[in-house]
Amino acid sequence: MESIIEVKSLTKRYKEKRAVDDLSFDVYKGEILGLLGPNGSGKSTTMNCILSLLNFDRGNIKIYGKEMTPNAYDIKRKIGVVFQDVAVFDELTVYDNIDYFCGLYITDKKMKKKYVDDAMKLVGIEEYKKYFPKQLSGGLLRRLNIACGIAHKPEIIFLDEPTVAVDPQSRNNILEGIETLRKNGATIVYTTHYMEEVEILCDRVIILDKGKIIASGTTDELKELAKTKEKIRVETKELGNKEIHEIKKLSCVEEVLYKDNILEVMYTDENNNLENIIGYLKSNNIKYSRIFSERPTLNDVFLELTGKELRD
Amino acid sequence: MTIFKTFFKIMLKYKFIIIMYTSMTIFFAGMGVQSNSSETDFSETKPNIYIVNNDEEVGITKDLVEYLKQKCEIAELENSKQAIEDAMFYRDVDYVIYIPQNFRADFIARKNPQIEIKQTGNYGAELAKMNFERYLKVAQRKVLEFDNEDELISEIHKVIERETEVDLREKIDTTKMAKLSRYFSFASYSILAITIYVLATILAVFKEEKISKRTNISSLHYKKFNKSLFAASSVFGVALWVVFVVLAIIVTGNGVFTINGMAYIVNMFVFIICAMCMSVFIGNIIKDKNAANAMVNIIALGSSFLCGAFVPAQYLPDFVLKIAHVLPSYWYVNTNGIIENCSNFSGEALNTILVNTAVLIGFSVLFMILTNIVSSKRRKID
Ligand SMILES: Nc1ncnc2c1ncn2[C@@H]1O[C@H](COP(=O)(O)OP(=O)(O)OP(=O)(O)O)[C@@H](O)[C@H]1O
Numbered sequence: 211m212e213s214i215i216e217v218k219s220l221t222k223r224y225k226e227k228r229a230v231d232d233l234s235f236d237v238y239k240g241e242i243l244g245l246l247g248p249n250g251s252g253k254s255t256t257m258n259c260i261l262s263l264l265n266f267d268r269g270n271i272k273i274y275g276k277e278m279t280p281n282a283y284d285i286k287r288k289i290g291v292v293f294q295d296v297a298v299f300d301e302l303t304v305y306d307n308i309d310y311f312c313g314l315y316i317t318d319k320k321m322k323k324k325y326v327d328d329a330m331k332l333v334g335i336e337e338y339k340k341y342f343p344k345q346l347s348g349g350l351l352r353r354l355n356i357a358c359g360i361a362h363k364p365e366i367i368f369l370d371e372p373t374v375a376v377d378p379q380s381r382n383n384i385l386e387g388i389e390t391l392r393k394n395g396a397t398i399v400y401t402t403h404y405m406e407e408v409e410i411l412c413d414r415v416i417i418l419d420k421g422k423i424i425a426s427g428t429t430d431e432l433k434e435l436a437k438t439k440e441k442i443r444v445e446t447k448e449l450g451n452k453e454i455h456e457i458k459k460l461s462c463v464e465e466v467l468y469k470d471n472i473l474e475v476m477y478t479d480e481n482n483n484l485e486n487i488i489g490y491l492k493s494n495n496i497k498y499s500r501i502f503s504e505r506p507t508l509n510d511v512f513l514e515l516t517g518k519e520l521r522d
Numbered sequence: 523m524t525i526f527k528t529f530f531k532i533m534l535k536y537k538f539i540i541i542m543y544t545s546m547t548i549f550f551a552g553m554g555v556q557s558n559s560s561e562t563d564f565s566e567t568k569p570n571i572y573i574v575n576n577d578e579e580v581g582i583t584k585d586l587v588e589y590l591k592q593k594c595e596i597a598e599l600e601n602s603k604q605a606i607e608d609a610m611f612y613r614d615v616d617y618v619i620y621i622p623q624n625f626r627a628d629f630i631a632r633k634n635p636q637i638e639i640k641q642t643g644n645y646g647a648e649l650a651k652m653n654f655e656r657y658l659k660v661a662q663r664k665v666l667e668f669d670n671e672d673e674l675i676s677e678i679h680k681v682i683e684r685e686t687e688v689d690l691r692e693k694i695d696t697t698k699m700a701k702l703s704r705y706f707s708f709a710s711y712s713i714l715a716i717t718i719y720v721l722a723t724i725l726a727v728f729k730e731e732k733i734s735k736r737t738n739i740s741s742l743h744y745k746k747f748n749k750s751l752f753a754a755s756s757v758f759g760v761a762l763w764v765v766f767v768v769l770a771i772i773v774t775g776n777g778v779f780t781i782n783g784m785a786y787i788v789n790m791f792v793f794i795i796c797a798m799c800m801s802v803f804i805g806n807i808i809k810d811k812n813a814a815n816a817m818v819n820i821i822a823l824g825s826s827f828l829c830g831a832f833v834p835a836q837y838l839p840d841f842v843l844k845i846a847h848v849l850p851s852y853w854y855v856n857t858n859g860i861i862e863n864c865s866n867f868s869g870e871a872l873n874t875i876l877v878n879t880a881v882l883i884g885f886s887v888l889f890m891i892l893t894n895i896v897s898s899k900r901r902k903i904d
């Protein structure tokens with residue numbers, strides 16, 4: 211795989227605090243790379259360092275094999291960025307906003323017009339082209355923010371939490387838009403703290419915590435890291451200490467929790483667990499209302515690796 | 523081009539502010555023009571003088587005496603040292619002219635005879651002196667050209683009459699100049715307000731951190747970006763200047779088409795440059811575009827009050843004027859005052875105007891340097 215962005219030993223300090231601590235990773239052509247991490251884990255800082263918007267203390271960034279600097283205008287031409295905060299002109303309409311940011315890259319008028327139209331279509335805000343940002347809902351504003359960042363059809367796109375505080379409709383729209391961008395050949399770095407999005411969207415994930423990479427790989431690879439391979443939840447009122455003790459002894463059971471009439475059983479293997487537990491409940495005449503089986507989530511992986519939840 | 527276009531798109535969002543401040547100038551300056559059009563005319567009053575003529579009253583001596591009788595009131599006095607001194611002490615006489623013996627003969631012989639003068643130094647004396655010296659100067663010039671005494675006398679009168687006509691015209695012009703001066707001084711408020719409001723706001727919008735991050739990451743060279751902003755600001759400045767010149771013509775009439783009128787216009791141009799440099803600086807230091815509004819009130823309103831754009835400077839207390847020296851408006855308004863009272867641009871008037879202009883340019887340079895310091899600090903990210 212062709213590596214387009216190479217980050218080596220990137221370290222960024224704010225006073226004594228290390229916001230980014232010795233990060234190294236590559237981004238490959240055509241992939242969507244997820245940077246997943248809780249608030250303050252250094253996702254935005256990493257992105258801003260890669261883009262030369264921040265000076266960093268140590269490390270080395272190469273894009274297309276060339277060192278990235280504030281004056282690397284030929285590299286910048288190929289990059290599109292959607293920042294975490296909505297950054298648009300209140301004084302300009304939706305159309306004029308996209309036109310302005312696209313115009314920073316594209317000078318040919320016809321081409322620019324087409325690009326602006328494409329961008330509006332991609333995020334689905336054509337109807338609102340004459341609106342001013344103040345007249346848009348939060349979700350539409352986010353979509354405008356994205357359109358402004360990608361209208362010039364960049365080859366590499368950075369998206370910093372584009373779906374934060376967005377209604378489900380806009381979120382789906384945004385995620386579909388990102389899929390489309392990838393299909394059109396873009397390489398995407400996607401920053402988020404929503405693991406569901408990462409699971410739907412990303413080919414590869416880097417999990418950050420306190421500025422450090424704590425794990426990386428495809429979602430399946432990451433899930434392999436979890437000791438728990440399956441989690442079964444049973445709604446039942448009839449368990450005592452004796453039964454819980456017996457369940458713990460069933461095969462592959464790693465841990466058993468029983469609280470508020472919900473039994474949670476963690477397994478280290480993923481085969482036949484449901485059969486086993488149902489068999490046990492039946493043979494002991496224990497009544498239950500519902501049973502769920504869950505595969506581990508990235509949240510579980512994060513929990514196991516750091517001892518805390520991804521989202522607070 | 524994108525930036526240039528966007529600059530004016532944003533400006534259009536503030537068109538009502540621009541229109542509002544512009545109408546204020548038209549309104550207040552226009553009102554001022556009405557209320558100021560009847561000025562007391564001092565030059566019609568005749569000064570009281572006395573002539574001690576030791577020469578014979580013939581020829582050029584006689585003509586001089588008659589000229590003075592026309593222009594001044596000749597006091598009826600006893601020709602004695604004591605009587606003359608008393609009359610001057612009680613201000614019955616402001617100016618006494620001693621024509622020496624053989625004045626006529628010496629004058630014709632181009633010996634340039636000295637005429638002794640005594641004067642009180644008040645307004646009447648100034649007026650008498652002006653009349654007397656006008657005659658003498660013309661006579662001294664013309665005696666070099668004419669040998670014949672009659673011809674000389676008639677030539678002197680021709681020249682003096684012509685100059686008096688110019689004088690009269692100038693007297694009419696002074697009321698016109700007052701209108702213009704009022705208009706241009708008041709315009710300083712509107713210009714400052716509009717420039718700060720528009721330029722500082724637009725710059726603050728472009729330089730707002732979120733937006734400038736996007737600009738910084740784009741493939742547009744930052745020098746090109748700055749150049750575009752500069753070009754757009756210049757077009758804005760020139761347009762503002764043209765609008766206020768056209769308004770000057772509409773509000774005050776054809777007084778603009780005189781040397782003085784041109785001087786006002788040039789002065790305004792320099793002032794606009796200075797106001798722009800100041801606004802660019804403000805645009806670079808304010809964190810939030812809404813702060814521009816507050817700046818307009820503090821700076822435009824403040825300096826217009828302090829510098830005599832609303833109230834003529836002579837009515838302001840000294841300490842206020844001292845403070846006002848640190849504000850560009852002071853130098854602009856001061857120049858307007860000089861232009862108002864200036865018939866020929868030479869000597870001290872011209873000097874002061876040049877100094878004032880230099881100070882305005884100095885302010886502009888200072889603001890440019892400060893802007894550079896501030897914005898280069900801003901570009902460095904940590
Ligand atoms: N300008 C700054 N000065 C000091 N500390 C900062 C600054 N910017 C960020 N930090 C710190 O650096 C760390 C990483 O911040 P960063 O914004 O990169 O996190 P993030 O992963 O993007 O979080 P979020 O999900 O909230 O956007 C945080 O602890 C933050 O407090």
Ligand SMILES: [Mg+2]
Nearest residue numbers: 253254255294
């Ligand atoms: Mg962030």
